[in-house]
Amino acid sequence: MKPVVHHSLEDATGDRCVDLIRTGARWAWVECRRDPEDAHGWRRLHPPRGDFADAAAARADAAGQVAWLEA
Secondary structure (H helix, E strand, O other): OOOEEEEEEEOOOOOEEEEEEEEOOEEEEEEEEOOOOOOOOOEEOOOOEEEEOOHHHHHHHHHHHOOOOOO
């Protein structure tokens, strides 16, 4: 099954986000950035992380690793 972004949590500037991704029954997260002067759009900063049972667990893990994201 192809991964699907179910939630995208943006920072206050709109230049960073954390995507919560679902693949089948499992969840992961990835931090992304975009540069206003670049028409490419969002770029992943790393491969998706985690193999969580639900979105809440993925978000909690992301909050512990991404400084701007509040739990």
